Amino acid sequence: MKELLECLERDHTQTPEQLAIMLNKPVEEIAALIKKYQDEKVIVKYQTIIDWEKAGIDNVTAVIEVRITPQREVGFDAIAERIYRYSEVRSLYLMSGGYDLSVTVEGASLKEVADFVSTKLSTIDGVVSTTTHFMLKKYKFAGVIIKDEEEEHRLVVSP
Amino acid sequence: MNWADRIAPTVKAIPPSGIRRFFDIAAEMKGVISLGVGEPDFITPWHIRESCIHGLHRGYTSYTSNYGLLELREEITKSLHKDYQVTYDPRQEVLVTVGVSEGLDLAMRALLGPGDEVLVPEPCYVSYKSCVTLAGGTPITIPTSAENEFRITAEQLEKYVTPRTKILLIGYPNNPTGAIMSREDLEGIAAFALKHDLIVISDEIYAKLTYDGTHTCFSSLPGMRDRTIVLNGFSKAYAMTGWRIGYAVSNVEFIAAMTKIHQYTMLCTPITAQIAAIEALKSGEKNVEHMVSEYNYRRRLIFNGFRQMGLDCFEPKGAFYIFPSIKQTGLTSLEFAEQLLMAEKVALVPGDAFGESGEGFVRCSYATSTKNITEALERIGRFIKNIKK
Numbered sequence: 069m070k071e072l073l074e075c076l077e078r079d080h081t082q083t084p085e086q087l088a089i090m091l092n093k094p095v096e097e098i099a100a101l102i103k104k105y106q107d108e109k110v111i112v113k114y115q116t117i118i119d120w121e122k123a124g125i126d127n128v129t130a131v132i133e134v135r136i137t138p139q140r141e142v143g144f145d146a147i148a149e150r151i152y153r154y155s156e157v158r159s160l161y162l163m164s165g166g167y168d169l170s171v172t173v174e175g176a177s178l179k180e181v182a183d184f185v186s187t188k189l190s191t192i193d194g195v196v197s198t199t200t201h202f203m204l205k206k207y208k209f210a211g212v213i214i215k216d217e218e219e220e221h222r223l224v225v226s227p
Numbered sequence: 228m229n230w231a232d233r234i235a236p237t238v239k240a241i242p243p244s245g246i247r248r249f250f251d252i253a254a255e256m257k258g259v260i261s262l263g264v265g266e267p268d269f270i271t272p273w274h275i276r277e278s279c280i281h282g283l284h285r286g287y288t289s290y291t292s293n294y295g296l297l298e299l300r301e302e303i304t305k306s307l308h309k310d311y312q313v314t315y316d317p318r319q320e321v322l323v324t325v326g327v328s329e330g331l332d333l334a335m336r337a338l339l340g341p342g343d344e345v346l347v348p349e350p351c352y353v354s355y356k357s358c359v360t361l362a363g364g365t366p367i368t369i370p371t372s373a374e375n376e377f378r379i380t381a382e383q384l385e386k387y388v389t390p391r392t393k394i395l396l397i398g399y400p401n402n403p404t405g406a407i408m409s410r411e412d413l414e415g416i417a418a419f420a421l422k423h424d425l426i427v428i429s430d431e432i433y434a435k436l437t438y439d440g441t442h443t444c445f446s447s448l449p450g451m452r453d454r455t456i457v458l459n460g461f462s463k464a465y466a467m468t469g470w471r472i473g474y475a476v477s478n479v480e481f482i483a484a485m486t487k488i489h490q491y492t493m494l495c496t497p498i499t500a501q502i503a504a505i506e507a508l509k510s511g512e513k514n515v516e517h518m519v520s521e522y523n524y525r526r527r528l529i530f531n532g533f534r535q536m537g538l539d540c541f542e543p544k545g546a547f548y549i550f551p552s553i554k555q556t557g558l559t560s561l562e563f564a565e566q567l568l569m570a571e572k573v574a575l576v577p578g579d580a581f582g583e584s585g586e587g588f589v590r591c592s593y594a595t596s597t598k599n600i601t602e603a604l605e606r607i608g609r610f611i612k613n614i615k616k
C-alpha cells in the first residue's frame with residue numbers, strides 16, 4: 069500500500085493505531101502490512117536525521133567520483149561490494165556519465181577521509197581513478213531541509 | 228464629538244464578526260493549540276512562490292487589464308473545462324478578483340437592489356450575510372441541520388422563497404460544517420432555481436478539498452451555466468490565502484457588471500498574485516493532491532477522536548473543518564469555546580459565529596499537524612470529562 073509506505077517514510081514513529089485511523093483500515097491489517105514490509109525488507113531500516121553540526125559534533129563528508137574497470141560476469145557489482153562494505157562509506161551509487169561510482173565517505177577529520185581514499189579506495193583492484201569533493205555545507209538531506217527557516221505566520225483564529 | 232453617530236446606518240447595523248472577539252482572547256495566550264484557523268497550515272508551494280519572484284525580477288510590477296491577465300483567464304477556463312466540462316469565454320466571462328471575498332461583494336452589488344432577498348443557508352461563511360446587507364439586499368437565512376448532513380433541499384427552500392427572492396447563495400464544500408452536496412442533491416436545487424427564476428451564487432472555494440465523492444460545479448448542471456455565478460480561488464486548494472486572488476465566472480452580462488464595479492473600486496488584482504496563480508494552475512496539481520491526502524488523514528483522525536469522546540459528530544466530507552455537537556455538555560457554543568480555551572488552551576470557534584443554527588456546535592479546523600490534532604483531542608477529551616463530573 070503506497071499510502072502506508074509514504075506515511076511511514078515521513079514519520080515512522082506513528083503507531084499502527086493512528087495509521088489505521090488515518091488510512092481508514094483495520095489496525096490488524098496495518099500491523100500485518102508493516103510486519104510484512106519489514107520481513108520482506110521493503111522497509112529496509114528506520115533511521116533518524118541528525119544535524120551533527122548543531123549537536124556540536126564535527127565530521128567531514130566527501131563525495132568521491134570513482135572510475136572503475138568493469139569485470140567479466142559481475143560487471144560493476146563486485147567492486148561496488150568491496151567498497152560499500154567499508155563502514156566509512158555512507159552511500160554508494162552506480163552512475164551514468166563521466167564516472168562510474170559515486171561514493172559518500174564520512175570521517176572525523178579531513179585526514180581520516182583522505183587516508184581512506186588513498187589507502188583503501190584507490191588501491192582496490194579495478195579502481196582506475198578517484199576525484200574527491202569535500203562537502204562544505206549540508207542544505208538538504210533525504211528530502212529534509214536541515215535549517216528550515218520557514219515558519220507559520222497564521223493568526224490564531226480566522227474565519 | 229460622537230464620531231460613531233456619523234457612521235452609515237447599514238454599516239452600524241452589521242454585527243461585528245463573532246470570530247474577531249474570540250481571536251482577541253486567544254491571541255494573548257501562550258501555549259495555545261489552535262483548531263480555529265480557517266486557512267491551510269501549508270505554505271504556498273515553492274514553484275508558485277518562485278514564479279512570482281521571477282516575475283518581479285523581470286519587472287512585472289504594473290496594473291493589468293481590469294479582468295486580469297488574459298493568460299490567467301485562459302488557464303482558469305481551461306481548468307474549469309478539464310475538471311467540470313463547463314465552458315467559459317476567457318475574454319468576457321471571467322473576472323480575476325481579490326479573493327472570493329471580493330467576488331462575493333461584487334456579485335451582490337452587481338445584482339441586488341433595495342429589498343431584494345437572498346436565500347442564505349446557515350451555518351455559513353461569516354461574510355455571506357454582511358455582503359448581502361452591505362449591497363442593500365435582505366438575507367433570508369435557512370437553517371440546516373446535522374440530521375440532514377447540513378445540506379439543503381428544494382423542499383426546504385420552498386418555505387422561504389418570496390416574490391422578492393432574487394439570489395440563492397450556496398457554499399459547498401461548506402465552511403464551517405464540512406458538508407458537501409452530491410450531484411443529485413444539486414440537481415434538486417437547480418430545478419428549484421429554474422422554477423423561481425433565481426440566480427445562484429456558488430462559492431466553490433473548497434471544491435478541490437472534497438474527500439468523499441467528487442465535486443460538482445453548480446454551473447455544469449444542465450441549464451445552470453448562465454444563471455450561476457461561480458466564485459472560486461486559490462486560497463485554500465493552493466495554500467495561497469495571503470496572495471488575495473480568486474475569480475468569478477458567469478455569463479457576459481454579469482461579468483461585465485461586476486467588472487464595472489471592480490474597475491472603479493479595485494482596478495485589478497495585484498499582478499504578482501496573478502503570475503503566481505498562472506503557475507498554480509499550470510503545474511500545481513501534484514501539490515494539491517499531496518495536501519488533499521494530508522487533510523484527509525487528519526480528517527479521519529479528528530473525526531475518530533470526537534467519536535471516541537462520545538460527541539455527536541457529522542462526518543465532514545469536504546473543506547478542512549469538523550463541526551461536532553457539544554449540546555450534551557449543557558454549555559452554549561460560546562461558553563464551551565471560552566471555557567475550553569481557559570482550562571485547556573485549545574482554541575476553536577463557537578458554531579453560532581456562523582449563524583444561529585450553528586449554536587450547539589463548534590468549528591474545529593484540521594488544517595494543522597497531526598501532532599497538534601492528537602494533543603488537542605486529548606485536551607478536549609479531558610475538558611469534557613471534567614464537565615461531566
Ligand SMILES: Cc1ncc(COP(=O)(O)O)c(C=O)c1O
Pocket residue numbers: 227265325326327328329352398401402430432459460461462468471472473
Ligand atoms: C467559504 C469561504 N468563502 C470565501 C472565503 C474567502 O476566500 P478568499 O481568500 O478567496 O477571499 C473563505 C475563507 O475562509 C471561505 O471559507
